[in-house]
Amino acid sequence: MLFHVTLLALLINSGAFFSNPMKKLREKASGIFKSKYGKGKALHFLGHDLSEYPGSNPEYININKEKWEEYYQCLLKQNESLGSRLSATPEAVLGFEGNNIKLMCKMCLSPQERQKADSIEWEWAPQEAKQFQPIDLTEHVVISPVDKTLHLYNLQTEQTGQYICRLGESLTAPYFVTVVNISDAELNEVHTPKAPLGPYPTEADAIEEYRLILDTEWSPWSVCSTCDKIGRKHKLGYCTIFSNANKEVISAASNSTVNETEFTSEVTPVDLELFTVFKYGIPCRSHILSPAVKNLPQVIARKNEIMIGYCKVECPKEGVFELIDKDGKVIEKANNSAGIYSLMQELPPLEPDVARILIYAAKGKPVVLSCPG
Known part of the structure; x- marks a missing residue:
């Protein structure tokens, strides 16, 4: 009798022994996937978006439906743009030196493929090049983390060329960008x-x-x-x-x-x-x-x-920080718009250093000044 009681106690304790590590493992897995894919979404502990497998939850069912409808609309627009030649429509873009342009990544991603969005890359080929190469990101070449739009700031003539958006073996229609010197363009x-x-x-x-x-x-x-x-x-x-x-x-x-x-x-x-x-x-x-x-x-x-x-537009309202005590009385004010901050506030980020460029120009000749930032 004593043997059976001991065995039963061992089985009960073993269940507790295995449940705690499994719980910790699920929490750890959830934390890893949230940090990688989460971005504020509701995730299953295995990492997928709960709206992908909504079950009977009406909220997640609607979210799932909206995502797939958005995906099908994207495919429909792509199909309409193919035309009689059944080829994607490229775009030719003109930009002036020193100005900015943005190129959208027109790739349709299904809800299941959206987790791969971080793998989207931009490539380009200079005007005389024969093959594409990865784009080097700088302070003037930025890819949006939200929709993967490519932003080109402070354009230079050497950026003339062909640009494409890639995900694995999938490519979007190319952009043919021409950057012209504004002094040469009437x-x-x-x-x-x-x-x-x-x-x-x-x-x-x-x-x-x-x-x-x-x-x-x-x-x-x-x-x-x-x-x-x-x-x-x-x-x-x-x-x-x-x-x-x-x-x-x-x-x-x-x-x-x-x-x-x-x-x-x-x-x-x-x-x-x-x-x-x-x-x-x-x-x-x-x-x-x-x-x-x-x-x-x-x-x-x-x-x-x-x-x-x-x-004519309204000026932004002044940002005034108020410190209020437990009785609702204002005990301190700081005019943030004037650069004044309370010790109870986090300081704003430092302004970037001023960029300085020395330009030599011939007397009486025209010169173009473009913002270096």
């Missing part, structure tokens, strides 16, 4: 169409002989130059060439004042084939355009534009 200043006085943006123009359309693609507005009073804002307009098969026909006749008998370049069918592939148009100064197209009189005559507008 910019016509224009006003908004609602302004009482011009000059106004140039209207779209047709090159009927080659079934092409010249138009202006506009960047977003810049931030207002000041706040709480009327300031100025601007946006850049890039001369862009489209095939009229990819853009609504603007008119039956050309708006150009250039005499079409002045053509000195011979545009070949191969040159025009490029515009059927680049459905979103190609900037007039892009490096992928043939010299024959660039030298068309209408293309030479059309300039990039900078639109100036007026704006």
Whole structure:
């Protein structure tokens, strides 16, 4: 009898012995996966997002449904962009030296593949290169950890080339980026169409002989130059060439004042084939355009534009830190907007060092100053 009691006690204690290590193991596994994949999500102890296997939980079922619908919408848009040639649509992008651009990674990831998002990489090939290479990240070349968008700040002409987003063997359609020196690009200043006085943006123009359309693609507005009073804002307009098969026909006749008998370049069918592939148009100064197209009189005559507008925005409210006692009385105030902080606050990060660049220029010659940050 004593033997049976002892054996029963041993079995009961052994259950407790194994349960505690298993519990610790689950907690450890959960902690590891949360630190790797968590980012605030609700995770199973094995590391997967709970919404991937929602069971009967209505909240997770809805989240799961929304994620898959978003994924299918992304696939639908990709499929629509393939066109009759069943090929992904590349994009040609123009940037001015010293300015910034961002390139979105247009890759559709299923909810199950989103954990692999950290493995997405950007590669590029300089203008004369024959193969892609990984992009070196610097203070001016940044990849967003949220959506993997590539941000290129303080553009330089040597960054002209081809850019792609990659996940394993999957590639997105490439971007063909051309960076031009702003001093070499003539910019016509224009006003908004609602302004009482011009000059106004140039209207779209047709090159009927080659079934092409010249138009202006506009960047977003810049931030207002000041706040709480009327300031100025601007946006850049890039001369862009489209095939009229990819853009609504603007008119039956050309708006150009250039005499079409002045053509000195011979545009070949191969040159025009490029515009059927680049459905979103190609900037007039892009490096992928043939010299024959660039030298068309209408293309030479059309300039990039900078639109100036007026704006008025509110200034940010002053940040005042208040220290309140247990009775609700304010015992200390610190105007953070003026750079004053309480000893009870965490100090803000230090401002970056001022970047200084020495430039030598010839007297009487133009010089371009670009922000180095």
